[in-house]
Amino acid sequence: MRYKALPQSLPERIALWSGMVPMPLVDALFPLVKTRALMAGVRLGVFEALRAGPAEAVTLAKRLGLDAESLELLLRVLTGSEYLVERKGRFGLTGTARKTLLTGSSQDSRGYVEFNYMQWQFLESLEDLLRTGRGLDFHHTMEDVKAWESYQRGMLEIARLHAPILAKRVPVPKNARRLLDIAGSHGLLGAAICRKHPPMRSTILELPRARTIAEALAREAGISDVVEYREGNILEGIPASTEAWDVALLANILHHFSPDQNLGILRKVHAGLGAGGTVAIWDIERHGEGDRPELGRDASALFFRLTSTSKCYSARDYGEWLEKAGFRSIRTVRSMLAPLHFLVHASK
Ligand SMILES: C[S@@+](CC[C@H](N)C(=O)[O-])C[C@H]1O[C@@H](n2cnc3c(N)ncnc32)[C@H](O)[C@@H]1O
Numbered sequence: 001m002r003y004k005a006l007p008q009s010l011p012e013r014i015a016l017w018s019g020m021v022p023m024p025l026v027d028a029l030f031p032l033v034k035t036r037a038l039m040a041g042v043r044l045g046v047f048e049a050l051r052a053g054p055a056e057a058v059t060l061a062k063r064l065g066l067d068a069e070s071l072e073l074l075l076r077v078l079t080g081s082e083y084l085v086e087r088k089g090r091f092g093l094t095g096t097a098r099k100t101l102l103t104g105s106s107q108d109s110r111g112y113v114e115f116n117y118m119q120w121q122f123l124e125s126l127e128d129l130l131r132t133g134r135g136l137d138f139h140h141t142m143e144d145v146k147a148w149e150s151y152q153r154g155m156l157e158i159a160r161l162h163a164p165i166l167a168k169r170v171p172v173p174k175n176a177r178r179l180l181d182i183a184g185s186h187g188l189l190g191a192a193i194c195r196k197h198p199p200m201r202s203t204i205l206e207l208p209r210a211r212t213i214a215e216a217l218a219r220e221a222g223i224s225d226v227v228e229y230r231e232g233n234i235l236e237g238i239p240a241s242t243e244a245w246d247v248a249l250l251a252n253i254l255h256h257f258s259p260d261q262n263l264g265i266l267r268k269v270h271a272g273l274g275a276g277g278t279v280a281i282w283d284i285e286r287h288g289e290g291d292r293p294e295l296g297r298d299a300s301a302l303f304f305r306l307t308s309t310s311k312c313y314s315a316r317d318y319g320e321w322l323e324k325a326g327f328r329s330i331r332t333v334r335s336m337l338a339p340l341h342f343l344v345h346a347s348k
Contacts, residue, residue, distance in 0.1 A: 001294060001295050001296035001297075001339075002295060003295055005023070005026050005027075005030070033077060034077065034080075034081050035116070036120075037074050037077040037078055037081065038078070038081065038083065038113060039113055039114070039116050039117060039120075040074060041074065041078055041083065041101070042101060042110050042113045042114060043114065043117075044064060044066065045064055046060070046064065046071075046074070046075070046078070047083070047093060047097055047101040047102060048102060048103065049063055049064055050084070050091065050092060050093050050097075051093070051102055053092065054085075054087065054090040054091055054092030055090060055091065055092075056089050056090050056091075057071050057072035057075055057089075057091065060075070060091070075091045078091075079091065082094055082096060083096060083097040083101065084097065101113075107157070107160075107161070108157055109154075109157050110153075110157075111149075111150050111152075111153025111154040111156065111157050112150075112153075112154030112157050112158070113154075114150035114153075114154075115147065115150040115151050115153075115154040117147070117150075118138075118142065118144070118147040118150070118151065119303075122136060122138065122303075122306055122307050123306070125306060126306055129305065129306050129309075133309075134309055135305055135306045135307060135308060135309035135310075136306060136307050136308070136309070137308060137309065138307050138308065139207065139256065139308070145213075148209065148210060148213055149213050152185050152186055152210065152213050152214055152217055153186075153217060155185050155186060155252070156185070156186040156188055156217050156221065158252075159186060159188040159189050159251075160188065161337070161338065162189065162251075162282065162338055162341065163188050163189055163191075163192035164192065165335045165337055165338055165343075166189050166192055166193055166249075166251070166280070166282060166343070167192040167193050167195065167196040168196070169333050169335070169343055169345075170193050170247065170249070170278065170280045170343070170345060171278050171345060171347070172193065172196075172197045172200065172246070172247055172278060173246055173247075173274075173276045173277060173278060173347075176197055176200050176246035176247060177199060177200055177201065177243075177246060178200065178201065178203065178241075178243060178244075178245050178246050178247075179193060179194055179200055179201070179202045179203070179245070179246065179247040179248075179249060180202075180203050180205065180238060180239070180245045180247070180248045180249070180269075180272070181202050181203065181204045181205070181227075181249045181251070182205050182234050182238070182248060182249065182250050182253060182265075182269070183205065183206065183207075183234060183250070183251075183252075183253035184202070184204035184205065184206065184214075184227075184249065184251070185204070185206060185210065185214045185217070186214055186217040186218055186221060187202060187204045187214070187217075187218045187221075187223055187227040187229075188218075188221055188223060189249060189251045189282065190202035190204065190227065190249050191218075191221075191223035191226050191227050193247065193249065194226045194227075195226065200226075200246065200247070201226050201227070201228070202226055202227045202228075203227075203228055203229075203230055203239065203241075204218075204227055204228070204229050204230070205230050205231075205232050205234060205238065205239055206229060206230075206231060206232075207231070207232075207233060208231040208232075211229055211231050214229070215229050234253070234265055234268075235257075235261060235264070235265070237268055238268050238269060238272045241272075243274075244272065244273060244274030244275075244277065245272050245273050245274065245277060246273070246274060246277050246278070247277065247278045247279075247280065248269045248272070248273060248277070248278070248279045248280070249280050249282070250265070250269070250279070250280070250281045250282070250283075251280075251281075251282040251283070252282065252283055252284075253283075254281060254283055254313065254318075255283050255284060255304045255308070255310055255311065255312050255313065256304065256307075256308040256310050257308075257310055258309075258310060259313075259317065259321070262313070262317075262321055263321045263324060263325065266279070266321050266322060266324075266325035266327070267324075267325045267326075269325070270325045270326045270327060270348055273348045274348070275348060276347060276348060277347065277348045278345055278346070278347050278348075279322070279327060279345065279346050279347075279348075280343060280344075280345045281318055281343070281344045281345070282341060282342075282343050283312065283313070283341065283342070284297065284300045284301075284304075284312045284340045284341055285297065285312065285313075285314065285315065285334075285340065285341065285342040286301060286311065286312040286313050286314040286317070287301070287314075288314060296339075296340050297312070297340055300312060300340065315332045315342065315344060318330075318344040319332075319344070322344070322346045326348070327346035327347065327348060328346065328347060328348075329346055329347045330344065330345075330346040331344070331345055331346070332344050333345070
């Protein structure tokens with residue numbers, strides 16, 4: 001993915017093309033203002049207030065109790081960012097905003113945008129990471145309950161896009177009844193696989209501090225009939241059970257851990273699965289050796305290093321650990337619908 005300044009007028013085109021513009025000046029301010037304007041728009045209810053139709057800044061400011069002159073500047077930035085359109089001084093939602101920034105919209109992304117207030121704070125530690133090699137461990141240091149809520153809601157919003165891919169591509173043994181969704185949070189991914197393979201049910205292993213919010217999200221998503229929760233820490237073990245697990249799902253969790261921790265987790269998963277059971281890893285793929293640097297994948301890898309002192313891993317990394325843990329039939333699956341992610345599955 002590339003993400004860059006695009007000229008909108010002939011003078012801008014000439015200036016950019018001729019190299020007259022010092023790009024650090026553009027990159028240092030405009031993306032920040034664009035991002036923060038989006039965050040403010042969500043937090044202050046600007047998009048929701050335009051649901052019924054376009055409005056002038058003054059009217060909107062009165063409705064939301066905001067300063068009209070400042071709001072107009074914000075609305076103009078959001079228009080330049082293609083979330084709003086402006087016609088004769090009235091601002092309305094674009095199709096993108098309607099699809100992503102309203103309650104109940106088909107690709108509701110407000111939880112993720114709200115979590116950005118926390119991500120914004122994480123980024124303050126980037127220079128420390130680079131000096132010391134040590135990043136944060138936010139799953140253990142983040143205290144703010146609201147931040148936990150927006151974090152898990154953001155994960156649910158992403159999972160909505162990926163659930164159909166996993167439901168279709170994760171192999172499930174015949175007569176399977178029990179799926180373990182390790183660090184499953186809202187539970188949507190495991191639930192989608194269970195719905196495809198009834199009467200399988202999902203048990204979600206979650207940190208105690210995440211459980212209440214996660215469970216509320218599962219109720220909201222209408223999947224309480226197929227999921228149940230167990231509190232625990234995957235680094236300490238998988239939940240004890242009388243029957244073996246048929247499927248173990250590790251979605252977007254192994255990038256928070258070190259190679260040694262991941263090997264340890266996969267060994268525990270192997271021990272807990274029944275014969276012929278499946279392990280499925282769904283995560284952002286690390287760039288391959290010799291791959292050209294690329295913003296989407298590399299920004300994610302740097303960000304995970306910052307937030308969890310960890311990184312994204314490659315198919316080769318997962319393959320090695322799965323083999324050492326005793327798994328066989330190791331396969332890698334990629335989907336056009338989730339270009340940064342990949343699925344690695346194997347059986348016992
Ligand atoms: C990035 S989210 C992924 C959620 C879900 N699997 C998905 O893909 O949407 C990571 C989740 O792992 C949980 N988690 C982090 N460390 C954990 C640990 N040591 N044991 C169990 N859960 C953990 C967090 O609370 C969080 O809900």
